[in-house]
Amino acid sequence: xxxxxxxxxxxxxxxxxxxxxxxxxxxxxxxxxxxxxxxxxxxxxxxxxxxxxxxxxxxxxxxxxxxxxxxxxxxxxxxxxxxxxxxxxxxxxxxxxxxxxxxxxxxxxxxxxxxxxxxxxxxxxxxxxxxxxxxxxxxxxxxxxxxxxxxxxxxxxxxxxxxxxxx
Numbered sequence: 357x358x359x360x361x362x363x364x365x366x367x368x369x370x371x372x373x374x375x376x377x378x379x380x381x382x383x384x385x386x387x388x389x390x391x392x393x394x395x396x397x398x399x400x401x402x403x404x405x406x407x408x409x410x411x412x413x414x415x416x417x418x419x420x421x422x423x424x425x426x427x428x429x430x431x432x433x434x435x436x437x438x439x440x441x442x443x444x445x446x447x448x449x450x451x452x453x454x455x456x457x458x459x460x461x462x463x464x465x466x467x468x469x470x471x472x473x474x475x476x477x478x479x480x481x482x483x484x485x486x487x488x489x490x491x492x493x494x495x496x497x498x499x500x501x502x503x504x505x506x507x508x509x510x511x512x513x514x515x516x517x518x519x520x521x522x523x
Contacts, residue, residue, distance in 0.1 A: 369433025370459055374503045377422040377438035383501060384426055387469075387476050388461060390434060394425040428461075448504040449481075458498065458506035466495050466511050477502030487517060 374380040377396045384390045400420050401407055410418060422438040451457045463469045470480050481498040488494055495511040510517055 367432055369435055370456070371435040371437060372503075372505055373437045373439060373442060374505070375438065375442050375444065376503075377424050377436050380436045380438075380501075380503060381424050381426065383476055383478075383503075384434065384436070387472050387478075388428075390426040390428055392424070393427050393433070394423075396422050396424040396436075396438075398422055444504055448500070449506065458508050460508040460510055460514075462510045462513060464511050466497060466509050469509055470497060470499060473499045473501070473507070478507075481506070 372380070381392065381396060385392060398420055399406055399410060399422075401411060401416075401418055410421075419440065421440065424436045426434040426436065428434070449457065461469075466484055470484065474480060479500045481500060484495050484497040486493070486495050493511065494517050496517075497509050499507045499509065501507055
């Protein structure tokens with residue numbers, strides 16, 4: 357009997373909650389160069405197909421929120437959500453808790469991107485580090501957008517960075 361081995365699914369998109377969707381669109385388009393697929397718009401709790409889908413996800417009583425859709429150069433979608441009465445967590449880097457704690461982008465000019473993030477209200481969380489000093493030029497760093505979402509930056513592709521399977 358042959359077992360059905362799962363095939364690798366492609367990554368479609370990630371949703372980020374931000375305190376101001378217009379400011380987030382500005383940051384991500386100007387700093388990371390992502391494309392606007394859908395300008396910020398309001399979604400209202402009603403009987404429309406999108407209203408029903410959101411009620412399925414959030415439960416009754418969610419009311420309204422703003423949303424915008426962006427895309428990366430490799431066609432990955434970014435959904436930006438602005439919920440009413442949103443609250444920033446006291447500690448946005450609780451890496452020990454289950455869930456997503458960062459996303460990663462790739463830029464060979466890691467220093468330039470870090471400078472641009474800082475100049476646009478974000479911050480650098482650590483020094484830029486080399487994965488394989490004196491062997492390969494692969495670097496990484498953790499930063500934050502102005503809204504507290506963690507952004508990791510690699511100079512090279514994920515596959516290249518981990519292709520040898522060990523540090």
